[in-house]
Amino acid sequence: MIGSQITFAEDEKSDGGRTEKRPLIISTWPFGKPGNEVALKTVEAGKSTLDAVEAGIRHVEASGNQTVGLSGKPNAAGFAQLDACIMHGPGHKAGSVAAIEGIKHPISVARRVMEKTPHVMLAGDGARWFALQEGFESIDISERPKKVKAWKKEQKQRRSEAPAGSAENHDTITMLVLGPDGTLSGGCSTSGLADKLPGRVGDSPILGGGLYVDNKVGAAGATGIGENVMRYCATFMIVEFMRQGLSPTDACKKIIERIKSYEPENKNLAINFIAIDKQGRFGAAGTDKFPHSVTYPGFSEVLTADAV
Numbered sequence: 001m002i003g004s005q006i007t008f009a010e011d012e013k014s015d016g017g018r019t020e021k022r023p024l025i026i027s028t029w030p031f032g033k034p035g036n037e038v039a040l041k042t043v044e045a046g047k048s049t050l051d052a053v054e055a056g057i058r059h060v061e062a063s064g065n066q067t068v069g070l071s072g073k074p075n076a077a078g079f080a081q082l083d084a085c086i087m088h089g090p091g092h093k094a095g096s097v098a099a100i101e102g103i104k105h106p107i108s109v110a111r112r113v114m115e116k117t118p119h120v121m122l123a124g125d126g127a128r129w130f131a132l133q134e135g136f137e138s139i140d141i142s143e144r145p146k147k148v149k150a151w152k153k154e155q156k157q158r159r160s161e162a163p164a165g166s167a168e169n170h171d172t173i174t175m176l177v178l179g180p181d182g183t184l185s186g187g188c189s190t191s192g193l194a195d196k197l198p199g200r201v202g203d204s205p206i207l208g209g210g211l212y213v214d215n216k217v218g219a220a221g222a223t224g225i226g227e228n229v230m231r232y233c234a235t236f237m238i239v240e241f242m243r244q245g246l247s248p249t250d251a252c253k254k255i256i257e258r259i260k261s262y263e264p265e266n267k268n269l270a271i272n273f274i275a276i277d278k279q280g281r282f283g284a285a286g287t288d289k290f291p292h293s294v295t296y297p298g299f300s301e302v303l304t305a306d307a308v
């Protein structure tokens with residue numbers, strides 16, 4: 001913790017908050033907190049919210065925490081394929097990479113796609129090729145066949161230890177930043193669900209799925225089983241709910257209720273959302289209790305949202 005108490009609005013005592021302080025940063029999971037603190041310092045050093053999102057997420061990607069980036073959980077064939085996207089409110093700009101291999105900082109490649117190409121999204125070998133052309137830090141992926149063999153041996157046991165969607169398999173940093181001038185930026189980076197099929201793309205690099213930023217309204221991000229997020233354009237909907245006047249917390253809860261109403265009652269959806277609005281309100285909700293990190297000048301904490 002780098003500060004004091006949070007002040008909650010009257011109607012949001014248990015499940016969200018609000019602050020006048022800027023920058024305001026919210027991210028998924030406790031491992032987002034050190035990333036938030038890097039993002040805070042980045043804005044305090046006079047850099048943009050976009051720089052802050054990139055720096056904060058790079059910090060988590062490089063942490064070797066076995067959740068995000070190259071140290072993240074391998075896919076069903078034994079190697080990490082990474083997804084990332086970034087959005088910047090002014091100009092409604094976005095960049096994204098999907099199923100990229102052997103690149104240390106997918107969030108920076110997503111930003112480069114946004115800033116240097118006429119495209120929004122690059123995938124697979126093409127995304128790696130672009131990253132190499134641009135000089136991004138990479139590792140050799142020619143060892144892949146050996147890894148596949150070793151992985152097959154372990155696979156059965158690992159699966160029974162931590163089924164996809166369980167807490168141990170969460171592996172996504174999504175970060176939203178509201179800057180001093182009201183600018184919003186967001187980013188998302190993940191190794192995706194453990195044991196996913198090679199080539200599987202989750203919600204994280206999909207705009208409106210794992211992340212959505214609307215500079216007039218607010219921003220929302222997701223983590224959890226991507227298939228249960230992207231089929232509902234969940235973060236786009238959260239931002240639209242906020243546009244209609246819902247608080248970030250209520251908007252996150254409402255999309256979970258909506259998704260639940262379409263799915264079988266006993267299905268473990270394993271989805272979680274964070275959101276902030278232009279006014280500095282923030283909130284989160286999950287299908288289980290959902291720890292997320294909130295940081296602003298004088299405050300940096302892991303909060304836990306109630307299960308919906």
Ligand code: SD4
Pocket residue numbers: 169170171172190191192193201202203204222223224225226227
């Ligand atoms: C995915 N949404 O690839 C990601 C996984 C995740 O916490 O967020 N896990 O579906």
